[in-house]
Amino acid sequence: MSELEDLFQSLDFYRSKDKKGQAKNIDRFRTRPDKHTQRKAWNDHFERDISRKYDSFTYTCVMTEDRTDYDTISCWQSSPITELNQDNAILTKEIMEVEGHLIARASENIVYGSFEADWKKLDVEKKKEIVLEGLYRGACDAPRDNSRISCPEMTIKGLIGDSEYNLINLLKRLIEHDPIGNGHVQEIYLFRHPYIDHEFRYTEKAPEKLKAFRYRSTLLRNYYIVFTLYGILAAFLGHEPLKLTPAQFSSESSLDAEERKRSHRKCREDYKNSPRKVDESQCMEEGARKVYACYNCKSMTKDRTSLKRCGRCKLVWYCTPECQAKDWNDHKKYCCHKKFDPKLLTPTSEGRPDQFIGCPEAVPGFIRTPALHRQIWYLSKADSQERDYHINTKYDHTKSILVNPSTKLEFLVARRRAMASGSVSAIFRMYEIIELDKDEYIKVGVPMDLVRRQFEVEYRISMTPSTKQSAEPWTPPTAREIVEERAYLLKRLRSVNSSDIDLLVPPLPVLR
Ligand SMILES: [Zn+2]
Ligand SMILES: [Zn+2]
Known part of the structure; x- marks a missing residue:
């Protein structure tokens, strides 16, 4: 369905009358309620739009079978392909980043945790509340709220219902895409839906720009879905909203105020003649996003005037030559590229920071679980360098453990062996070392049954005496291992x- 048809369709709604002859559905032409202050009304407004758009979808499908309307769509013609490519690259990078986190969280809670059963047991009203929170968070994070209009899956009813597009099924589909769950995805995952496949389709003969524009719509739709799913899961787990993208925008930001205002104004104008009126907060947020800070480090602290643009395409901004150099491997693939090729937009996997110093490589044949990958990811964070292990205390909350210096190096050797090969005797050794100071750990809220559960989930073993008996006995660390770990x-x-x-x-x- 093209923008034009969409407009016609909404005009039909505008013209339709209720029994008393009053025009109904006029609210479509009213500004959307502000999501921050009228969350429920905002959601109802969206859900009405979505059902209007897709309930009559079979009819419009027939109408647009022949794509002769390429020339009538003006919105994609205004942006050069290089700009669309750049935009799509940013979206791809950010979606992949969140997909990585979401898969790690979702698999931990679905594959190893009891999320699915807990979710099913939950009271309907509570589910609705959590899903609404997620839909709201998704809109706060996505570059434009209106991407939600192309997400027939993103309704409260749909997400809590039993359809193949409900919350659990969508999460499972994403997990299947990358079951490793190490916090990163190799390839972007794009959620599909038959209505959308039809709506965003194009023929091979279509202009490159149109293809890129359609792909952008697909990315924006997925951005909203992925952030919403993350938002729902986080809301269920009692977590704060995600803060990964520069879309968050505060008035204290030192970005150039004039540019921000111009961008905000432009966004408002773009929407003025659109059948979809948006709320003011959306214009502010989109405006803020367009004055994107450094593309590599996403630094928001610098004034835009101190950033430098790529000299070739003049489309990306960097805070330092180092930032530009770091991004060059990715950026050079599509910088000034005049064709549509989504493969070029996938960021390279170099420089992934989540392997703490001294993290062992997994031996061939040993597949790390998402939970173990998450442990490594936690231990790799800057504020974790002084800690020795993280224990889940409740859903998705961890407490860190600091092992007593007298047993620390042996613990670290055991940790290394366990992480490298899943050595059962090493896992039990870690457990025993922690147990030596169990009273201390209980005081900080880490009883031993949580530690046991943690190892069971991370290494897929059951921590019973018989498991220990059937394992190889623990061999004490060698002098070399101790020196290395230290x-x-x-x-x-x-x-x-x-x-x-x-x-x-x-x-x-001491050497003897
Ligand atoms: Zn930077
Ligand atoms: Zn460039």
Whole structure:
């Protein structure tokens, strides 16, 4: 369905009368209620639009079978293909980033946790409330709320119902795309829906720009879906909203105020003649996004005037030459490229930061679980360099453990062996070392049954005496392993300028 047909269709609604001869559905032409202040009305307004658009979809499908309307669509003609490519690259990168996080979280809670059963048991009203929260969070994070209009799956009824597009099924589909769950996806996953396949379709003969524009619509739709699913899961788990993208915008931001205002005004004008009126907050947010800060580090702290553009395409901004250099491997693939090719937009996997210093490689044949990948990811964070392990205390909340210096190096050797090969005796050794100070850990809210559960989920074993008996016995660390672990520990602490190096790093054992 083209923008024009969409307009006609909404005009029909505008013209339709109720029993008393009054024009009905006029609210379609009214501004959408503000999502921040009237969340429920905002959602109802959207859901009405979605059902109007897709309930009559079979009819419009027949009408537009022949794509002769390419020339009548003006919105895609105004942007050059290079700009669309750049825009699509940003969207691809950000969607992939969130997909990685979402898969890790979802698989942990669905594959290893009891999320599916807990969700089913939940009271309908509570489900509605959580889903509404997620839909709202999705709209706050997505570059434009109106992408939701192309998401027939994103209604409260649909998400809590039993259809193949409900919350659990959508999450499972995403997990299947990348079951490793290491927080990163190799390829972008795009949710499909038959209405959308039809709506955004084009023939091979279609102009490159139109293809890129259609792909952009697909990406925007997926952006909203992925952020909403993340939002629902996070709301269920009692988590704060995600803060990953530069779309969040505060008035204290030091971005150039004039440029922001211009961009905001432009967005308002774009929507003025559109059949879909948007609320003011959306214009503000979209405006803020267009004055994107450094494309590599997403720094919002610098004034736009201090950023430099790519000299070739003049479309991307960087805060430093280092940032430009870091992004060049990705950017060079589509910089000034005048064809539509979504493969060029996939970011390279270099420089992934989530392997802590000294993290072992998995031995061939040992497949790490999403939960173990998550442990590694946690231990890799800057504020985790002084910690030795993370234990889930409730859904998606962790507490970190600091092992006593007298047993620390042995613990770290056991951790290394367990992470490398899933060695059962190493897992039990970690458990026993933690158990030595169990009273301390109980005081901070980490009882031993949580530790046991943590290892069971991460290593897919059951921590019973018989498992331990049937495993190889624990062989104490060699002198070389101890020296290595100590060196890694020092490196980790120095990487964050830890002030507790003397306290945290045990001395090497005395040579005899
Ligand atoms: Zn930067
Ligand atoms: Zn460029």
